[in-house]
Amino acid sequence: MPEFRLYNSLTRSIEPFAPADGATVRLYTCGPTVYNPAHLGNFRTFLFEDLLRRGLRMRGWAVEQVMNLTDVDDKIIKRATERGVSITELTNPVVETFHADCEFLRIQRAEHYPRATAYINEMIDLVKRLESNGVAYKADDESVYFAISKFPEYGRLSRLDTREIRSGARVSQDDYAKENAQDFALWKAAKPEDEACGAAWDSPWGRGRPGWHLECSAMAMTILGETLDIHAGGVDLMFPHHEDEIAQSEAATGKPFARFWCHGEFLLTDGAKMAKRVGNVSTVADLREQGVSAAALRHFVFSTHYRKQLNLSGEALEASIEAVRRVGDFSDRLARERAGNAALAEAADTLLIEATAALSDDLNAPRAIGALFEFVHASNRAFDETGSDPSALARARDAFRQINAVLDIVPDRGTDDAELAGWVESQIAARSTARANRDFVQADEVRKALEEKGIAIEDTPDGTRWKKIR
């Protein structure tokens, strides 16, 4: 197998990757803030992380993944206050929706989904360590801040020149108590509205709540240890979120926080970043209503490299729906055929080599998909010829299974409805009779009736086959 390589944002280069202990990859992925359902842009990142997870497992490594759920922050408190509910009442259903969406998209479950509110003690402990190390201070507003002037490494990940005058930058207006404008909150003093919705805890610095950045550091290190193998997230998190995580974690432990930082690019719509404030978001639910399958959406996302921006368009989505239809038909054929030939065996070997190489090369899913389609084509051609070698078929099935275990782009057939199947069979029998009598008008009417129920049929030398197409 070729070396497994990943782009590391820390060094801005592609590097060979292996877990520090040689066996288990400790992976931390920044999860959603659960104040309303995640949109497709968020899910592009989660799908990228799913690809990463599956790619690592393809290599034979175990993965211990943490995806946090940020269930206390400014937006959550604001929303809870507006609705007059506690933050828990607000976030619980959103967490459920998140898991349901992930399941629909076939995103493999992480080993841990820690909620920030369950790790308050660990967060307080982290702030204490920072305080005793002299890098945290309590300001006049009773909040505790991290002093970036005490952490010379600050800015290494994002390479932002902290002294630059950012004339076009959005400037924060609500923090006055900090010693330095770039310092960030570790612990925020509680306000009355925080107390009202259950977003305040006791601490050595008084009632308050954790800062956003602190949450990830505390949960990551508590569950996975002080040095992670990989920390992943969307590119927008690079600054300040990941920069601040590095600062807090490393200032506390004196150890590197993460060996690899991996960032997924954005999903764009109408030429702009998909974001609620732009007003161009769509959700998993929206797509499901449009009849876009999980397989199609996965194909769409994986058809562009994760470090390249991807534009969501109806035309591109249609292409993925059709592409995945072809993969599904092929998958059915692979299950149906009885034997293969030398060409099939060769196609299987090529697929394994090409797709594995592509996925090992910084998760080049588009190239892997290309290899998969070349395999589909070569295999179809092989099946159209004669074949009598069951072992060739077994190799083809195995190769396809292995690569699809990473991409997971075969659409569901959803044909376990016995009643429907019975009706379809009876219709097909009626049509066969009509065809035998050369009553093609009647035969075509049956086919039309089936199509209206979402059933497509194919006449073959071995009889008529049917499949559900929607």
Add this chain to the structure above:
RNA sequence: GGCACCGUAGCCAAGUGGUAAGGCAGGAGACUGCAAAUCUCUCAUCGUCGGUUCGAUUCCGACCGGUGCCUCCA
């Protein structure tokens, strides 16, 4: 203003210093009663202009166009 990234056929997209994977759509054909599926054939000179080179889409520069980040943000 600062820091990055991107610009390959109608659409999506991979890729390489030596004349461009793959998918969708389109065209022609085989198969079919007709379809569907599948197969065969077909469909680009890689934003523009310079430079380096025997040779550049691939390296360098300028320009044009697009996107993101610069403390809400996947």
